[in-house]
Amino acid sequence: MPAQDTAIARLVDHIESARARGAALAIYGGGTKSFYGEPPRGEPVRLSELTGVSSYEPSELVVTARAGTPLRELESVLAEKGQCLPFEPPRFSTGGTVGGMVAAGISGPSRAALGSVRDYVLGVTLLNGRGELVTFGGQVMKNVAGYDVSRLMVGSWGVLGILCEVSLKVLAARPAAATLRFDRDESDALAELARWRALPLPVHSTAWHEGRLYVRLAGARAAVQSACDQLAGAELAAAEADAWWESLRDHTHPFFKPAESELAMGECLWRISVPATAAAFDLSGRHLVEWGGAQRWWRTRAPAEAVRRAADRAGGHATLVRAADKSPGAFSRVPEPLLRIHRSLKDAFDPDRIFNPGRLYADL
């Protein structure tokens, strides 16, 4: 039996045994996002036997990889052919996997311009809670046969099934890029971002932090040059620019890592997702704005209710990413009838509720 089939068979055995024993399973890729969301609970299920790029057709812009494939391996396979994952998934530490990338559904700095993990998922093969190996979507660009289950898996934090294999759309790396910096206070920066949004500029990523607005332009060489001339900011050297955007993508920028002592004092890292046009928040602490204004990171000791109220009023939601105490809930709750649909969907995929219980919400 091929190694992958053996690995799947072992997972099916583990699922059946967990159902019989009423045990919970905590699904691990590389474990690099264990700090994110609610804490994993249950017997660890590792996907380290389920690895490797199973097919890659650069001319089709499609790659299929098993869930336990290290993200680093996938990215280097793509880079050899001048291609990339346009949504820039974060690598919070080394060892992150393709399955974890999809299950967490976190996208990097380019998300507002180029789309999210979900936008690039074409198909998945997963094991549901009945131990059935099922495939949805496929390896083609357009596919509307049946409900779009593969995209429902993105950001589901493993509560619906064990991802076994994923097909992704990839793109050619941009031939040219340039990063410009401007001195702007936050509300001027938000106004500037709104103005750029409505113009046909090759904007790839934007960020604002501590009085400085950064924009990365990427695309055809001539288009990047002409946009640089038009916007007239201070251009960063290529190495400095790459280091800056990587520090946002991978959260290596010190802003994202409160010290233990600060966490102990009640300092938290929040991710607030709001409409890009939301006004600047009146919260205490420091912050960093990405995605043209649609993603705002806060380092604050403000009470969780105050942060969530601010997010809610702006039409968004807030995730408590790093904190000594996550009892207010890592993720914003959803209202009825969405909550009922969440519970019913959980039952539809995992009737015995064995997969990642509590990882997304306490009652899922």
Add this chain to the structure above:
Amino acid sequence: MSLTASPDESNAAQHNVRQAEVSAALARVLPRSAILTRREETAPYECDGLTAFRATPMIVVLPETETELAATLRVCRELGVPVVARGAGTGLSGGALPHRAGVTLSLAKFNKIVKVDPRSCTATVQCGVRNLAISEAAAPYGLYYAPDPSSQIACTIGGNVAENSGGVHCLKYGMTLHNVLRVRGFTALGEPVEFGSEALDAAGLDLLAIVIGSEGMLAITTEVTVKLVPKPELARCIIASFPTIESAGNAVANVIACGIIPAGLELMDRRMTEVAENFVHAGYDLSAAALLLCESDGTPEEVEEEIAAMTQVLTESGASRIEVSRDEAQRLKFWSGRKSAFPASGGISPDYMCMDSTIPRRHLARMLLAIQAMEVKHGLRCVNVFHAGDGNLHPLILFDANDPEQFKRCERFGADILEASLELGGTVTGEHGVGVEKLNSMCVQFSQAEREQFLAIKRAFDPEELLNPGKVIPTLARCAEYGRMLIHRGMLPFPDLPRF
């Protein structure tokens, strides 16, 4: 003489009683004018764009407000009446085919543009707003809504959400899924619900992703917030002629492989080109076996770079003639034949059936040759015009629906195309949806466990299965029957279809 009525009469009597009961209950919550029951009133709703399938709905309801819509859903649930939502009725897979014992819910009156916001580059519109009307409303701000199904002058955004519609420009700009931020609607229980948000993501599971493309089976859409994109400064189009269908198919793969995503990349075979040329006189090269239309849009600098790169790849791929549009008028002329391909085909055949499978692009040439062989096998002609850049085929099988034998051959021809697409690693529908048309093919594409998973998802949203029942997910019995038929025809339903 029997005193009991014949089964038909008895059924008709029961139907009339039921119709009276349901319409009376609806009349308590809706204005009388919003309820259509007479045959001559309901007849216009008996089919959608797939005219081969027809059924008369028991009742048609035209609510004008969300309150009326929610009340309708509550009445239907109370009485266990199936509900089939309908936009403009332009769908091509029978997704809006009425249920004989059900209510067809026409959302035509939800036609207001709520808001166009140039700062956030979004528009919020009611579900019955036409696709093109969104771009028209956004035009004063230099913005537009990118997905452009061929029926965009008529089809509604609610229907686009139901089908996850694509179009010529979705190669570069994505399908409906990639361009919708938020859907407001109602559950089968009549509760208001919002999927997604005006932010780039929402809390919890990504329900928006599964509602888009669910063909009206999970919720009823009433309002949609879409992303608008800046109108490109410039667009130019190349027409490339190819001496063989293989060289054209391979050229498509080569363009994509060189790292360019054209704004549109369409293929027309010779027969389609002749038909289109006679219809619009665009000046197409009639000596070519196939034409490729390849468009670039963006800043003038980007377009110049891309047109040069695409011209080089097309030439190296064996193009016998290349023409680049000089100005906007010529570009529109290039597209005129492609855009009118369907009506033009209507002029050369009493009927046609439009297929919609997607295959990996590298197999395009192989697939087109296989279709040529199927024309001989089934004794019917087929013309090809499609979204080559996405690998999304639209073979039009020409036939005469008045000849039942021809219709049967046409159906078998279509099934052969879909099954060949699956063999090449593709899917039975790229953008038109499953509806009722491709129920059999769903038996081939998905295992029983996968179909059961679809059904479990359906029940998670709609426990009593009242929203558009009988569409998309074939029953076990139907698949068993279809499997027997395939074996009878000497074909196995791909027992060895690779699944992992």
